[in-house]
Amino acid sequence: MEFLGSLDPILLARIQFAFTVSFHIIFPAFTIGLASWLAVVEGCWLKTKKPVYKEIYKLWVKIFAVAFGLGVVSGVVMSFQFGTNWSVFSDRTGNVLGPLLAYEVLTAFFLEGSFLGIMLFGWGRVSDKMHFVSTVVVAIGTLFSAFWILAANSWMHTPQGFEMRSDGILYPLNWLEIIFNPSFPYRFSHMVTGAYLTTAFTVGGIGAWYIWRKKFKAHGKVMLGMAMIMAVLVAPLQLFIGDLHGLNTLKHQPVKIAAMEGNWEHERSMPLTVFAIPDEEAETNHMALEIPKLGSFVLTHDWEGEVPTLKEFAKEDRPPVIPVFYAFRVMVSIGMLMILTGVFALILHFRKKLFETKWFLLWCMALTPSGFIAILAGWFVTEIGRQPWVAYGIIRTSEAASPVLGEYVALSLMAFIVAYTIIFGSGTYYILKLLAKGPNVDEAPLGVHQKKDGKLKEAKT
């Protein structure tokens, strides 16, 4: 206990929040995309009545249930963490952020939590149309949820529409300014698009695997085909949105951009640093691989454009450079790989070899988890890049924590690590087991439903 007590409670609280929120975000990111996709699949089934769609739905809804469950249990933790570990932050910003979170619970969580029951267990108890409505409602719920939580998060990056009174507490002045703060539209579209791509590459990778195994080939083709439509259309769109988001960050959080670019001193004509080892002590990059002037061009659309540098800012106002710098490169590289996948898919499609090309199936299988890595990397960029502030320019992270002793924060952190490792490990294990088993094609034939009284009845269709 003495060793634990000597640890810095703020650092521990930060690690704990980073750990629990990183763990949490994986699941909503997956379920946002999966819910929308399941709605599309069920819509296809209602329209065409081809059993393959229903079988795909019934397989992935089980995956959805596990991912959603993991999202719920880790999300309940989040709603308490603001108070347990960041009580000063909660006290000071509660007037502004509280209502946004309350709206998330009221408009999204109940919607998702209630209709999920019908989505999972409602076959035969409600009509096919009502079941479809439930799926759509859950999908809309996930988007509402993303809307409110990203409004709150964006406000922490680009706060406006409030005043701080002498007691240090923030008071709201204009709700529209608070909700639609400058970084919100970009962050929201970037995140939702990221979630859709994550799901697309997961579904596509599994589809490729089914085709590769020559088992459930029909299902695999639908899955991979739909995923590739997303790769062709949405992956390039994401590059465009990401660029706009970056320009918005340049305007409002210039030091974050300087850290992302690893730019210590180029005020103009900044090179684009492909790779480097940033050195925060010496304030320079080692082993830098640079493309001259391209960095300035990307950020300002001018080869000689003026860009922010890290040295402009006092050391205590800079975010940690190394994680931001590398995480940004990981995210962008994966984005590029996704765009490349779309290009390959388009070429192979026109050669009518999309489902027969072995190396491409392998490529897609390899990219199955890529979206999750990109999303985590993207969040590391934006959140670590916000440091040393918890609400940018208003409250420093160091003054936001709860009056809880370091050893309790350390112990609770360990408890969460153990608990999350067990549930994440087993959750992933069962998801993979379900996917390996594949869709259940031996089910009752189409149009026959098990009614409540347990008898089999011919449906009207």
Place this chain on the structure above:
Amino acid sequence: MFSFEEFLNLPLIWGGFLALAILLYVILDGFDLGVGILYPFAPSDDCRSRAMNSVAPFWDGNETWLVLGGGGMFAAFPLAYAIIMPALYVPIIMMLVFLIFRGIAFELRFKATGIGRKFWDYSFHFGSLGAAVFQGLILGGFVQGISVEGRSFAGGAFDWLTAFSMMTALGVVTGYALLGATWLNMKTTDKTQIWARKCADYLLIFVGFFMGLVCLWVPFLDTEMHQRWFQAPFIYYVWPIPLLTGALYIGLIVSLIREKEVAPFLFSIGLFIMGYVGLAISLWPYIVPHTVTVDQAAAAPESLSLMLIGAVIMLPVILSYTAYCYYVFRGKVGHEPLY
């Protein structure tokens, strides 16, 4: 900026909303936690499957009331949230960890076989039991009072652990188990139902004992609470509460003897509501007992006004589709995997 402050008592309304959200949580998650507490004692594996099936479509929505309780307190009473959460740090974290294991058991139990299934069975049981124990400790730690300096918690990490809070923990566990038993009595048939009814019979005695004990203890925790229950003019208003509680208790006994299916569950809910109202009367107007009042902890009137619009529109909507979901899954449950 709009605000309804001039013609509405916003802290009072929000105090009411928050109390309602927590009450709904206690009742709704109470019965599914109760099912988890009784779970390993069920006579067979099929009975356990039925017990779990009876709550599987609902647990998610039920637990959302807890998020509304936590999130709502942050939003409506940020100061109270900032004091209570650090004060009850250890039991809250423990409750969350237990809830994690219990929640995920719903998704994984039916997918596992052999030893894996055993593990998730225990995870469901101990998760439910642990969450209930710590919710009881949180309740006790909260009711007995929290030491505050300025705008922060100023006590020790284990202030909440007292004889009183251990007693409330036992009360909550047996109370949830009673809700769970009467729920199962309503949702199952044959062997499972007979077992559930027997559980309810035993639990009835414990719940009566602990409710009585709390009733006797709470008024003596604090002089203000004592006045509220035993002195004029308050006593003229509060006397129906113990009377009504007694009547509900007798109703529960009678309905169990007559082997009714729905009535015992409703009577159990009634008992919970009365216990809850009793505590609320004891604590009002404090939101951090004995130090911070609802008015002091309330968020800015503009914030409360904005949320009021959302709550007035959304709560009826939420309640109606929650009711719809319970309607869809009405009737008795089987033991087959549900999907």
